[in-house]
Amino acid sequence: MDSLTEKVLGMLPESPFIRYLGIEIIELDEEHARGRMPFTDRYKNPYGTMHGGCLYALADTVAGTLANMSGEAVTTVEGGIHFLEPAADTDYVYCDAKMKRSGKHLITVEVELKDDAGKLLDCGCLSFFRTGYKLDKD
Amino acid sequence: MDSLTEKVLGMLPESPFIRYLGIEIIELDEEHARGRMPFTDRYKNPYGTMHGGCLYALADTVAGTLANMSGEAVTTVEGGIHFLEPAADTDYVYCDAKMKRSGKHLITVEVELKDDAGKLLDCGCLSFFRTGYKLDKD
Amino acid sequence: MDSLTEKVLGMLPESPFIRYLGIEIIELDEEHARGRMPFTDRYKNPYGTMHGGCLYALADTVAGTLANMSGEAVTTVEGGIHFLEPAADTDYVYCDAKMKRSGKHLITVEVELKDDAGKLLDCGCLSFFRTGYKLDKD
């Protein structure tokens, strides 16, 4: 693992919310990131399926991790998610993030969320702004 | 409080994730809902500000509560949030949800998130689909 | 060509705006549609590249054509497009629309716009509502 990847992955456990959600990154390079989140009772909405906020948090975290592979800290400009199927009856929800454009200032990432069986649950796109703060500066 | 409002508000504590986030609805009628979420350390992202997933969860919960005032259970079709300023140095994040259109099948809600000082942090729009399941049926 | 495809393709020239833009559908089945629009001076924005409204119109038209393959007239619920690179120095802009979910009431379509060289210009997602009006009823 190179030092940037190590640095990027090392940032995640610094977030109490990411730790609470149990999000893990299981694949990561400059073009693609894959993460997953377990589905336990504590993530349920009033209907008993996974709360949209958890799904969004997974998408934002995996996409943001990919955006960090630019070598800079990033902030989310906006994110839009389409909820296609409820997440239920799955041990994990998986998120694949794919780089669509990595520009000098702006980064656009596409996400797809799937259940254990590979069924597509959600899809969307997020934009990030590169803050100029280098992640590997020390 | 009428029976529909009571029913809608009663659904929220059924969700472990909404309880964890500490989201409360403090105003609710058919055109507008206002909710808030405390900002504690456990909602932080790796940069120390509030995780976008928490902000999204607040938006989705308050907007969904307003959509439930249609009298039917709803599912989120899609949601898009623009992150304008980081949430930091605030005791609560407030969310105002405003009905833009309540149709026979689809409901569109605008959201604005603000800090204690009233500064606008995030804005966006969410669409909901009415499932046909009546909330006050029993 | 089956009668539904014929009917769907036959709707496009009924729109003066689609005729003005010169949009053609060059591939169409239930999972995918491909269309293209020539880039002439009349589609330019004040900066001399293609106006975002033309790009959006192409995306909406091709995605909507795919959604019509459900056999019903549809209305656009919402659409979001990320503008990655300006459209310039290309004879055509191509749009690929891919079915993400075709539900009983709602249809979600992903779009990618590319130039002659295959460079990705824009990407996004649109949702459609099935009106119940059958396209092949007569």
Add this chain to the structure above:
Amino acid sequence: MDSLTEKVLGMLPESPFIRYLGIEIIELDEEHARGRMPFTDRYKNPYGTMHGGCLYALADTVAGTLANMSGEAVTTVEGGIHFLEPAADTDYVYCDAKMKRSGKHLITVEVELKDDAGKLLDCGCLSFFRTGYKLDKD
């Protein structure tokens, strides 16, 4: 009218597409812009109402004009529009653009489109990136 406003308004007729659509800006300051577009047969979609691409073009043009009041040329990062009611039986479609945040690099603008009677047709949000190119440099 100050020289920046004059410069910003002067850019619009340079675009053949904006001229074709007949878009006019009727109010403009740093916080708000209002524009309108006539509804003629040539903007119709296959269903006989106004094509979503025209509505989007109006939103993008009015919001972009407001963003230009930052004093810099801007590019659209992304735009999302919710289509609430079809545009029909109206002489004009009006668009109000409201500044949500004007940052050093990014600008976020909310839009609402209405018909002659003031009925809300569409709403949404667009993000712009400031290119650094000063509009009033000469």
